[in-house]
Amino acid sequence: MTQPKVDFKKILPGYQASLGRPALITTAPTRYFAVDGSGDPNTAEDYQQALQALYPVAYALKFASKDRGQDYVVPPLEGLWWAEDMDSFTRLRDKSTWQWSMMLLIPSWMTDADAEAAIQRVAHKSSPPEAVYRVRVMELDEGQCVQALHLGPYDDEGPLLEHMHHEFIPQHGLELTGRHHEIYLSDPRRAAPEKLRTILRQPVRRST
Structure with missing residues (x-):
């Protein structure tokens, strides 16, 4: 029997955040398809190749799940960022x-x-995406995190991130650990820059 279509944005706590207001959450270990790269996502060909490989693989998995009776909305794109x-x-x-x-x-x-x-399945297509051979399965176990919702262009994230990193986190006796994590709830191809909704997440631990 076919189950109701799952929309992870509506049921997973990690996809919920308050606008401009950092809050503590505890995340469960989660598995992802991932592709690694470097450089400016606005100009790096590497970045576009990563997306061109990730989505076909994600849809191949979705169709396999649907064939077994469980359909779902492909989850939002996420990214780990560090320097x-x-x-x-x-x-x-x-x-x-x-x-x-x-x-x-x-x-x-x-x-x-x-x-x-x-x-x-995607790699064996007649014209596979170039980066499909870099797609890997990874598990991310971030544990305790601080996250908040940013509304607007990606380039305007700086003030909220600075508030999270230099005010909220130390004021709560925490320190940064792990990598900066973003969850893109909006599709930049369809939403105006001022309406982009992005969850900004930072793993933390108690200060020693």
């Missing part, structure tokens, strides 16, 4: 120094073998 100097995300916004992993969530009921089969 040697974290100020490049807040004060400097120097995108040329950024490293990243772009990710799409794998539903909990689909196994690693299912995910690997989806990658192979």
Whole structure:
């Protein structure tokens, strides 16, 4: 019997956040399809190739799940971002120094073998995406995090990130750990820049 279509944005706590107001959450270990790269996402060909590989693989997994009676909306794109100097995300916004992993969530009921089969299914097409051979299955266990919702262009994230990193986190006896995490609730191809909704997440731990 076919189950109701799942929309992860509506049911997973990690996809909920308050506008401009950082809050503490605890995340569960989550598996993703991921492709790693570096450089400015606005200009790096590497970034576009990553997306061109991730989505076909994600849809291949979705169709496999649907064939078994469980359909779902492909989850929003997510990204891990890091650099040697974290100020490049807040004060400097120097995108040329950024490293990243772009990710799409794998539903909990689909196994690693299912995910690997989806990658192979896309890789064996007549004209596979160039970066499909870089798609990997990864598990992310961030634990305690601070996150908030940003509304507007990506380039305007700096003040909220600076508030999270330099005010909210130390004021709560926490320190940064892990990589800056973004969840893109809006499609930039369809939403105006001022209406883009992005969850900004930072893993944290208690200060020693």
